[in-house]
Amino acid sequence: MAGFARELSVVMDLVRAKRAGPPALARRRDARLSALVAHARTSSPFYRTHYLGLPAGDIPLEDLPPVTKPQLMAHFDDWVTDPAVTRAGLEAFVADPSLVGSRYRGRYLVFVSSGTTGHPGLFVHDPAALIRYRALGVRALGTALNPRRLLAVLRLGVRAAVVVGTGGHFAAAVWVESERRRSRRRRRALRLFSVQQPLDLLVDALNDFDPALVVGYPSALELLAGPGSRRPASCACVRWWWRPAVRLWSAGPGWRQRSAPRSTTSTLPPSSPPSAWNVLAGGCTSTATGSSWNRWRRITGPRPPGSRPIPCC
Structure with a gap:
């Protein structure tokens, strides 16, 4: 019941955010981005080093240095913000197909990317994120x-x-x-x-x-x-x-x-939910549904053959 109440609270927040209009959505996004960056700088050794040269306080998304999946996987144990989560422990967990759908360490859902780019990834989702996924999906x-x-x-x-x-x-x-x-x-x-x-x-x-x-x-x-x-x-x-x-x-x-x-x-609209953030790649209409949580940044560079850019809102 408590979980349902939290999901309902997120759904109602989405409704209020949409009714408040674009300026209010932008303020919510900026505040959440600032909180996320502050948490990463405090709790992730990788991001503490990666963001070392950045000024304190609010930083525009466009000024954050990008990262790649191979880069994050190579520094996995320093990337995560919970020291109890390790790459070795996760790899042992996902090696057992009978554990599909169960929680790693009783807390986290773990997704494995298929590795079609040549770089498989491990993505760990905490209970707060799962509540938001359900609410955004509903x-x-x-x-x-x-x-x-x-x-x-x-x-x-x-x-x-x-x-x-x-x-x-x-x-x-x-x-x-x-x-x-x-x-x-x-x-x-x-x-x-x-x-x-x-x-x-x-x-x-x-x-x-x-x-x-x-x-x-x-x-x-x-x-x-x-x-x-x-x-x-x-x-x-x-x-x-x-x-x-x-x-x-x-x-x-x-x-x-x-x-x-x-x-x-x-x-x-186009929908290609990635393992890292399930509700992110929904195209303009569905992104607007959760746009107080989602932020897009177009990274320039070559795309894999046959791929298409997803429209940003």
């Missing part, structure tokens, strides 16, 4: 689901299927399993499905679960709902995670094959 989902879609989800039982990569402490898998551990109701309502399994087995598993809401990689959802597949006849499917669009479909029950349903489709 706010964003509430914005995405209009009353018609929300009623469809409620009518179908509020069961959510998450179709993502499994087999490691990846952000989506860790988050789902963590939420499932919170209560029996969540265990019934939320289920993880491995995108690595054969398509027919995946469709059968989804049929058995009969979800009202599906979250997953757009490429996987395109296969599930595309021409020639046993497309969902009724489901509010949310396209999130690593690709450029979020779509919601809303119709009648089940994933059973039948004629193409009457559906409602909408496209939301």
Whole structure:
């Protein structure tokens, strides 16, 4: 109950921040950035050295020297602000797949990046951050689901299927399993499905679960709902995670094959939540939802082939 009250408090703060207008949002962002930098300089040996030449007091985001993931991983034990968190301890923790969704040292959720850039990362999230993720997620989902879609989800039982990569402490898998551990109701309502399994087995598993809401990689959802597949006849499917669009479909029950349903489709902004800060890469509209917490800074330099810049707000 205390956790729910804190999440509700954050949601209400987001509502107040949005109603207060851009100047008030800017003041909140600046105050939170100043507090974050002060904490880093006080509690992180790495940042204490990295920010050594900077003046005391408030510092604009543009004046903070950037860091890279390889740089942070190379100085991991000096980067963290809790000395009880060590790279060796975290690597032993994430090496055990049975611990996906459990808390490191009983306190922290740990995400591992996939390493597609050649530099895997370890990202540690404390309870205060997790409360904000949930609140921002609820706010964003509430914005995405209009009353018609929300009623469809409620009518179908509020069961959510998450179709993502499994087999490691990846952000989506860790988050789902963590939420499932919170209560029996969540265990019934939320289920993880491995995108690595054969398509027919995946469709059968989804049929058995009969979800009202599906979250997953757009490429996987395109296969599930595309021409020639046993497309969902009724489901509010949310396209999130690593690709450029979020779509919601809303119709009648089940994933059973039948004629193409009457559906409602909408496209939301690009969404590529990183392991370091789950709600950051949501594009302009969803970033505005949590813009009193999110700050963007465009770093110039070459981008990997095939990548696209995400619009900043």
